[in-house]
Amino acid sequence: MKKIILRTVIVLLMGSLAFLLNGNLLVSQDLPKADLPVLTTSAGQSPDVTTLNIVCEEAGIMYDYCDVPDVQMISAGVGLGGAESEQGFHVEMHTDLEQYPQGTGYQTIMFAIGASLKGMGASGLTVDDEVNRLKEIIKYCKENNISIIGIHVGGISKRGAPGSDNERMISAVAPYADLLIVTKDSNKDGRFTDISADNQIPLREIDYALSLVPLLKEIFN
Template sequence: MAKRFVIYLLAVLILVTAVMSFQQSRRVKSLLPHLPAPIAREKALVTPAGQGPEGLIAGKICDVLNISNDFMYWAEPGDLEGHNTLILALGFSKQGLYSMHKTEEEEMERVKTLVMAANKKDIPVILLHLGGQDRRGAANDSLARMIAPYLDYIIVTQDGEGDKFFTGLATKYQKPITVVSGVKTANVPLNSAFR
């Protein structure tokens, strides 16, 4: 009787360990400190997705990392010519949209069309969300949901990931994601995408 109990206990322990290992392996596939191998090639096209200041920050990070890039506020599919990677910096700004004389709907359509064109040309798409929770909002989340299936890599700041929104998208669509402590630490995972 005692021998049977020990065997039963061992079987349960092995089963629990196997289930936990499986869950851990699924999580590790998407949540990474950086990419294990490059997915992107220079020259990158950097554009804001929402016309917020994050686009300029993403361009500056590329400059600091010596990643050859062009920054365009209103990049369209034709602008992908001569570029091998698309970097989107997510962050809607009413002021930014106003200065471009565009609406949220027009911006969402532009980004969706751009991402679809990049996908059609096998150009990797990297999404950066460099703002905190206050830079999220319905428009940002809606756009992220819309383009998530076509992304190749997601980099998000910890402050903007309190609700695990981006991790959920990455898990759902099996996309690699890196959560960084802040804007200054986004350079390591972005660099890993190219080198």
């Protein structure tokens, strides 16, 4: 009986050690680099995409932004095919056009993950619409070698029970990302760590959203 208990304890300890090492390895992996031009967008229409845009400006990263781009707009490259803001649809063009003229294909798309029913409602989207839109964009990115960076800085307020709006947005983007950046309070339950481990995606945990500034500088050189 003693042997059985001892073996069980050893197996559990080894398992825990392997899990911890695995998690640490993923968190401390070398930071992948990303290329410009970059498009920022929202997965779930929460205001966190505003944070991402402002952080990009602080980091000196010139970007294009659209809250609800579709595949056709993304495939038009820098300038999003001349798309213009209107009620429930917002675009901003900050890409350096001398370096990346209009129509240059995007190399990276950064998704600010977080659901807001108010935000989706303002854009005339249901949760299903948003998930389907994201799936199409991600499929296009994969087919065209566009890097995907998934960012979750909304903390607990942008998490929820399994199947909730926030978790559906995470499921739609995070497993397909090339890099995940999340705040520690966004990953309290270890969901991003699990996604990272299951899909071999580098994960970088940060203490605060403000830490995105130096991190993005590093990623985009």
